[in-house]
Amino acid sequence: MNASTAAILVIGDEILSGKTEDQNARLLIGELRELGVALKTIRIIPDEIEEVAGTVRELSERFDHVFTSGGVGPTHDDITMEGVAAAFGRPVVEHPELRRGIEQFVGSRLSPAHLKMAQVPEGARLLVGGHVAFPTILVENVYILPGIPEIFQDKVVALRDRLRTRPWHLRQVLVRENETRIAEFLNATLAAFPELLL
Numbered sequence: 633m634n635a636s637t638a639a640i641l642v643i644g645d646e647i648l649s650g651k652t653e654d655q656n657a658r659l660l661i662g663e664l665r666e667l668g669v670a671l672k673t674i675r676i677i678p679d680e681i682e683e684v685a686g687t688v689r690e691l692s693e694r695f696d697h698v699f700t701s702g703g704v705g706p707t708h709d710d711i712t713m714e715g716v717a718a719a720f721g722r723p724v725v726e727h728p729e730l731r732r733g734i735e736q737f738v739g740s741r742l743s744p745a746h747l748k749m750a751q752v753p754e755g756a757r758l759l760v761g762g763h764v765a766f767p768t769i770l771v772e773n774v775y776i777l778p779g780i781p782e783i784f785q786d787k788v789v790a791l792r793d794r795l796r797t798r799p800w801h802l803r804q805v806l807v808r809e810n811e812t813r814i815a816e817f818l819n820a821t822l823a824a825f826p827e828l829l830l
Contacts (some may be wrong), residue, residue, distance in 0.1 A: 634741055634770075634812045635649050635668055635670040635674050635748075635797060635803055636669050636670070636696040636697065636795075636797055637669070637670050637694075637695040637696045637697070637740075638664055638669045638670065638671050638672065638674045638693045638695055638696065638697040638698070638699065638745075639655050639671070639672055639674070639675070639691040639693060639697070639698050639699070639827065640656075640660055640661075640671065640673070640675070640698075640699050640701065640723045641655055641675050641677065641684075641687055641688065641698060641699065641700045641701070642656065642674070642675065642676040642677070642700075642701045642702060643655050643676075643677055643678075643684060643700055643702040643703040643712050643715075643779075644676075644678075644679060644702040644709075645678050645679050645700070645702065645704060645709065645750075645805060647676055648678055650828055651770065654676070654701070655781040656777070656779065656785075657674050657701065659700060659781070659784070659785055659788065660689075660699060660701075660788060661674075663788050663792070663799060664737060664795075665786045665791075666794060667687075667689075667795050667796045667797065668796065668797035669795055669797060670814065672694075672695055673691070673695075675687055675691070675805075676703055676757060677795060679703055679709040679710075679711055680711070680715075681711050681714050681715045681718060682715075682718075683715070684700075684703070684711065684714075684715025684719070685715045685716070685718035685719040685720070686716075688700070688715060688716050688719035688774055688821060689719040689720075692719065692720075692773055692774055693775075695736040695773075696744070696773060697775065698773060698774045698775065699714070699774075699777060700712055700774065700775070700776050700777060701777050701778070701779055702775060702778070702779030703715075703779065704748070704777075704778050704779070705778070705779075705819070706745035706746065706749055707745075708747045710748070713753060713769075714752055716771050716774055716776060717752075717753035717754070718770060719769075719774075720753065720819075721769060722753045722754040722755060722771075723753075723754050724749050724751050724752065724753060724754070725752065725753075725754045726751055727750055727751075727752045727756065727758070728746065729758060730749065730752065730758070730767070730768055731750040733749065733765075733766070733767075734746050734747070734749055737765075737810025741793070749766075750768040752769050752776075753769075753771045755771070756769050756770065756771045756776075757769075757770040757771075758770075759775075759790075759791070759794070760790075761790040761793075762786060762787075762788055762789055763786055763789075763790070764783075764786050766783075768787050768790065768791065775791065788790075822828045
């Protein structure tokens with residue numbers, strides 16, 4: 633079985649400094665396995681546009697799906713959109729559909745911080761579905777997701793049907809032998825059925 637492949641990119645100084653515990657990668661690991669998508673790597677990087685751009689470019693070329701977590705809000709350290717745009721050599725533009733949605737939501741309280749939420753890499757697609765009010769941004773094969781765990785989870789749930797392939801099933805065999813005594817049999821089994829490593 634040739635499963636589609638994925639990478640998770642967690643973006644945030646607060647994760648690297650230990651101020652905030654990452655919950656999103658842990659959630660996505662389980663979701664991807666259930667959907668039959670082979671997770672190949674997880675990276676955690678700082679809030680730096682060049683770092684985001686280089687890492688997104690690399691992961692996008694190597695894997696079928698890339699999921700970012702964090703850096704998409706209205707504050708100074710929310711630079712994921714700029715980083716993803718730079719990865720693909722695109723400008724950041726205001727998306728008219730996002731702006732309309734934000735205007736409808738906030739009304740007369742519209743501010744520059746609100747409008748920053750309408751800024752996306754040029755050519756980005758908006759994915760709607762599930763119980764998520766704000767669409768998920770997709771650029772090439774990169775899904776740009778927020779860092780707030782509750783919203784991240786809602787967006788991942790909304791993406792399930794888009795990502796689902798053939799799921800894996802887990803079966804356990806309990807033995808009383810020491811690992812060194814059965815290593816030869818395990819190695820032979822994996823040689824005959826390499827997909828068991830997935």
